[in-house]
Amino acid sequence: MASDQLRKGEVRRNWLLSTPALIILLSAASGPLLVVLVYSFLTPGEYGGVVWQFSWDAWISVIFERDIFDDTISIADAHLTILWRSVSLSLMTTVVTFILGFPTAYFIATRPPQNRNLWLFLITIPFWTNLLIRTFAVLEVIRNEGVINTALIAMGIIETPIQILYTDTAIMIGMTYVYLPLMVLPIYASMERLNFNLVEAAYDLYATRLKVLWRVIVPLVKPGIVAGSILVFVPSLGTFVTPRVLGGGKKLMLSNLIELQFGSGRNWPLGAALSITLLAMVMVALIIYIRTTQRDQATSK
Amino acid sequence: MVIQTSDEQTDEAILVDGVIKTFGSGTSAVHALDDVSVTIHQNEFFTLLGPSGCGKTTLLRLIAGFDHPSAGTILLQGQDISHLPPNQRSVNTVFQSYALFPHMTVAQNISFGLEMLGRPKAEVSETVDAMLSLVRMEELKHRRTDEISGGQAQRVALARALAPRPKVLLLDEPLSALDYKLRKDMQIELKRLQHETGITFIFVTHDQEEALTMSDRVAVMNHGKVLQIGSPREIYDHPADRFVADFIGDTNFLDADFSFASEGRLLLRFAFGAEIETGSVDGVDASSRVTAAIRPEHAKLAPADDQATFVGTLENIVYMGTDTHYHIKLGDGSPFVVRSQNLRDLGEPYRTGQSVGISLMPSSVQVLKN
Numbered sequence: 001m002a003s004d005q006l007r008k009g010e011v012r013r014n015w016l017l018s019t020p021a022l023i024i025l026l027s028a029a030s031g032p033l034l035v036v037l038v039y040s041f042l043t044p045g046e047y048g049g050v051v052w053q054f055s056w057d058a059w060i061s062v063i064f065e066r067d068i069f070d071d072t073i074s075i076a077d078a079h080l081t082i083l084w085r086s087v088s089l090s091l092m093t094t095v096v097t098f099i100l101g102f103p104t105a106y107f108i109a110t111r112p113p114q115n116r117n118l119w120l121f122l123i124t125i126p127f128w129t130n131l132l133i134r135t136f137a138v139l140e141v142i143r144n145e146g147v148i149n150t151a152l153i154a155m156g157i158i159e160t161p162i163q164i165l166y167t168d169t170a171i172m173i174g175m176t177y178v179y180l181p182l183m184v185l186p187i188y189a190s191m192e193r194l195n196f197n198l199v200e201a202a203y204d205l206y207a208t209r210l211k212v213l214w215r216v217i218v219p220l221v222k223p224g225i226v227a228g229s230i231l232v233f234v235p236s237l238g239t240f241v242t243p244r245v246l247g248g249g250k251k252l253m254l255s256n257l258i259e260l261q262f263g264s265g266r267n268w269p270l271g272a273a274l275s276i277t278l279l280a281m282v283m284v285a286l287i288i289y290i291r292t293t294q295r296d297q298a299t300s301k
Numbered sequence: 302m303v304i305q306t307s308d309e310q311t312d313e314a315i316l317v318d319g320v321i322k323t324f325g326s327g328t329s330a331v332h333a334l335d336d337v338s339v340t341i342h343q344n345e346f347f348t349l350l351g352p353s354g355c356g357k358t359t360l361l362r363l364i365a366g367f368d369h370p371s372a373g374t375i376l377l378q379g380q381d382i383s384h385l386p387p388n389q390r391s392v393n394t395v396f397q398s399y400a401l402f403p404h405m406t407v408a409q410n411i412s413f414g415l416e417m418l419g420r421p422k423a424e425v426s427e428t429v430d431a432m433l434s435l436v437r438m439e440e441l442k443h444r445r446t447d448e449i450s451g452g453q454a455q456r457v458a459l460a461r462a463l464a465p466r467p468k469v470l471l472l473d474e475p476l477s478a479l480d481y482k483l484r485k486d487m488q489i490e491l492k493r494l495q496h497e498t499g500i501t502f503i504f505v506t507h508d509q510e511e512a513l514t515m516s517d518r519v520a521v522m523n524h525g526k527v528l529q530i531g532s533p534r535e536i537y538d539h540p541a542d543r544f545v546a547d548f549i550g551d552t553n554f555l556d557a558d559f560s561f562a563s564e565g566r567l568l569l570r571f572a573f574g575a576e577i578e579t580g581s582v583d584g585v586d587a588s589s590r591v592t593a594a595i596r597p598e599h600a601k602l603a604p605a606d607d608q609a610t611f612v613g614t615l616e617n618i619v620y621m622g623t624d625t626h627y628h629i630k631l632g633d634g635s636p637f638v639v640r641s642q643n644l645r646d647l648g649e650p651y652r653t654g655q656s657v658g659i660s661l662m663p664s665s666v667q668v669l670k671n
Contacts, residue, residue, distance in 0.1 A: 197400035200367055204387045204394050205414035206465065215413075219404045 033279075040272035048266045058269030062277055079257070086254040087281070089168060090236035093175040094183075097232050098225065100176070101183035105224075106217075108184075109191035120188070123181050131178065135245045138174045139165065142246075166248035174242040179235065183228040190224025191217075223296060230289045234282050254278050313378065314469055314501040315341040315364060320373035322359050322525075333359040335525040336373075341469075341503060342518075343378075346495050348504045350512040351522035352548070357505045360522075361471050364503065365394045378468060388417070393462035394471040397478070399454045401446040407457050408433070408442045414465040432460040435494065452483045459491075463498060472504045476511065488514050509549045513537065521545050543669050546594045553600070553637050559591045559668065569593055569666065573632030575611050579663050592669045597640035599665035602627060602657055609658025613637060615651055625649070629657060 040058050042050040060066075065076040108119040126134055141147045142164040149161035164170050194217065202216045203209075218225070240255035247253070252260070254274065261271030322334040334356045341347045349357040362368045364375060366387035375383045382390045393414065401410050411432050415425045433439045436456040441449055446457065455475060462470055472491070476484045492515055495502045506512055512519050513533040520530045521544075529541035540546035543554065557569040569577045569591070577593075603609045616636075617628035620643075627639045639659060651657065 195398070195400065197396050197398055198402060200387070201394070201396060201400040201402070202413070202417075204365060204367075204392075205461070206388045206417040207413075208388060208417075211417060216402060 036272045036275050040269050040276055042269050044267045044269050046266075048262075048268060050268050055269070058267070058273040061267075061270050062273050082252050082254060082257050083277075085168065085251065086237055086278075089172055089175065089253065090233050090239075092172055093179060093236045094229050094233045096172065096176045097180050097183040098229065101180055101187055101228065102225070104180075104184050105187035105191050105221075108188050109194070110196075116192075120185075123184050126177070127181060131241055132245070134178060135174055135242055138170075138177055139245060142170055142173060165246065166250060168247075168251060170246040171239075171243045171251060171253070174246045175236050175239055178242065179232040182231040182235075186227040186231060187221060187224040190221035194220055223293065226289060226292050230285060233285055237281055237285075238278060312343050313340055313376070314343045314345065315339070315503070316374075316376040316379075317341075317360070317364070318374050318376070320360070320363065320370045320375065322356075322363060322368065323371045332525050334363070334370075337522075337525070337527050338373075339520055339527060339530065341501060344499050344501055346492065346502045346504065346515055346517045348506060348512040348516040348519045349522060350506055350509060350519050350549075352507055355522040356525040357507075357522050358473060359525075361394075361473055361503065361505050364469070365392055365471050366390050391465075391468040392471060393465060393467040393469075394473065395458045395462045395475045397474045399458040399475075401454055401457055401461070403446055405446065406442070407438065407444050407446060407449070410446060410457055411461045411464050414461065418465055428464055432464045435463070435497070436460045436490075451478055452487070455479065455487060456490075459494065463494070463500065466498075467500065469501045469503060472502060474506055475504075476506075477508075484511075491515060513549070521548065523548075538667075540594065540667065540669070543592055543594070546667065546669065551597050551638065551640075553595045553597060555593045555595070555631075555635060555637070557591055557593045557668075559589050569668070571611075571633075573611070573635070575632075577610065577661070577663055577666055579666055579668065590671050592671055594667040594669055595637075595661065595665060597626065597638040598624075598642075599662070600637075600639045601660045602639050602641060602651065603660040605656040605658040608660065610661040611637065611659040613657060613659065615653055615655050615657050618649065618651060618653055620649075627651065627657070629659065 039050055041054055041056070043053040043055045043057070045051050057066075060073070061076065061079075063076055063079060064073045065079075066073055104123070108116055108123070111119060139146075143149070144161040144163065144165065146165075148164070149158075152158045153161065164173070198216055198220070199212055202212045207215060238255050239253055240259065243251055243253040243256055247256075249256075255278070258271050258274045258278070261267045261274065265271070317337055317339040320334055320337045321332070324331045324333055337356070337360060339360075349360060351357050359368065363370050363383075366382070366385055366389075369384050373383070374381055377390060377392065382392075402413065405413070408429050411429045412425050415428055420428075429442075430439075433442055436459055438453060438456050438460065441453060441457075446454065449457065455478075458475070476487050479487060488511060491502070491504075504512075504515065513536075516533055518530060518532055519536050521528045521536060521541075523544055529536055529545050531539075536545065537549055540549065540552075546552045547554070555571055557571050560568050560570065567579050569579060571577075571593070605612045611631055613629040613631040615627060616630050619626040619628070622643070624640050624642045627641065629637045629639065631637050637659065
């Protein structure tokens with residue numbers, strides 16, 4: 001049939017058009033990923049690199065450590081601490097950005113339409129500054145001789161500076177600052193579409209302000225909340241610069257540990273295995289996200 | 302001296318007293334309501350009627366509690382509610398866009414107000430069922446609100462607002478989104494609901510036909526002021542001014558001089574030479590310029606002879622189904638419309654361009670101050 005041939009031609013042309021994208025995808029994303037996966041099953045070379053000899057050691061070392069003297073295997077406390085720090089700090093960052101971001105998004109969405117773009121612009125300004133500079137700015141605020149401690153001492157509230165820098169709290173403050181816009185923007189997008197007549201209707205039907213929030217606003221902007229949480233949680237898991245600067249190299253997160261294995265640790269297979277672990281954790285978060293949105297769509301149809 | 306019995310006191314469902322509402326401040330301030338006073342009785346179907354921007358919706362929002370008056374008071378059965386939030390007054394609203402909660406079913410929407418009032422579960426489900434049967438929506442109880450039609454959404458919005466049994470129900474142009482036929486049905490349905498529930502309805506509309514069909518009393522508003530309050534018949538037959546006469550129904554306006562006739566009666570003298578004798582009119586000084594308002598259906602076409610009140614040229618004939626509109630040009634060029642009811646298979650007795658007479662009863666002329 002003529003129309004069949006036409007369709008075949010169209011399909012061929014579409015494939016041809018997508019070739020550049022496919023080449024980039026395969027060579028820049030899937031290819032290196034495959035290399036990382038293969039490396040994680042090899043033996044580390046003496047001065048970095050890999051020796052082409054199959055080994056499970058890297059994967060075992062992700063969670064366990066082998067005693068140098070008697071080869072017994074025990075749980076690797078250091079790795080687990082770092083894993084736990086990555087997950088818990090990322091979760092806490094997500095929660096804190098939500099607590100700060102939700103009211104911010106509500107505030108912007110309830111401004112007159114002509115003023116909203118200005119507020120959104122103010123929210124995104126930090127994005128135009130280099131990440132490293134922003135992180136050092138946070139350092140300047142929270143260090144012992146920084147703005148907060150100097151001010152508190154000057155006011156006579158404390159006598160010795162509070163040690164914030166080089167703690168988990170410092171890392172969390174830094175990540176919250178960096179990722180806050182990623183929480184505000186999707187919630188704002190949902191909030192802007194919210195019909196504020198519904199808020200009035202709930203208020204009219206004897207709901208208190210808190211009930212209006214929980215029974216009407218939160219359920220209706222839930223897609224934005226879920227999207228914002230994923231957008232904050234996923235990059236938080238892989239944060240590298242923030243713990244390096246604000247954690248002072250002592251409080252490692254997963255990315256820092258990976259960097260260590262490829263650098264001074266000279267254990268590329270372990271670094272590769274840890275990378276795949278991080279990727280798997282991100283995938284789990286994304287699957288949860290897709291499941292929730294699909295369920296929401298199913299119930300709203 | 303008038304002694305008020307307690308019955309008369311509670312007869313007022315809503316008392317709006319000297320309410321002023323100003324939006325903005327300084328030179329950009331907008332007076333949405335300018336010294337409005339209205340009394341709405343218990344169990345009354347009361348309509349606020351006016352063009353868009355006349356302040357009717359602002360007044361409704363003040364009664365609902367979404368906004369608060371800049372000055373003046375609003376009483377709900379004698380209690381000052383001027384500055385109470387919406388969740389603390391026994392007044393519910395049916396919104397123009399219905400504002401049904403999209404993440405809840407029909408039943409969940411209706412039970413929302415009752416739950417918020419903390420009513421026991423058994424009572425809530427009983428009331429929800431009663432409301433569903435009141436608005437004839439029993440089968441759609443568990444539907445999501447985006448799976449029902451506009452007319453059905455309208456009924457759910459009504460059921461949701463009526464379920465907590467408010468003292469006053471506010472309706473903000475609820476029929477404007479429905480098509481003509483459905484709107485007609487809902488007008489009768491609203492009347493029935495108001496009768497069955499015994500709740501005071503305050504209805505906002507810009508549609509004069511809707512206002513006349515349903516209301517016990519109508520308040521006509523324009524530019525933040527109440528121009529006239531009365532029964533539909535009073536407002537139609539005795540409009541207080543030119544705006545009311547023009548806004549409600551169709552009216553012919555003719556400029557006239559007003560003077561004493563020889564026998565002590567009053568005489569209207571029109572620019573094109575015709576004269577009509579009428580009785581005295583309140584508030585209009587003799588020997589002044591006035592406007593005569595004549596409804597098209599109160600005039601009749603007649604032969605163009607001495608018996609006719611006015612004589613003119615037939616310019617246009619518009620067949621409307623139930624009746625025919627004759628557009629006539631009078632002697633001084635002013636237009637005049639006569640509406641005549643159609644009878645079946647009688648044909649059209651007039652032709653455009655011909656000279657016709659208009660015959661009027663003196664009682665069909667309403668004299669309005671200029």
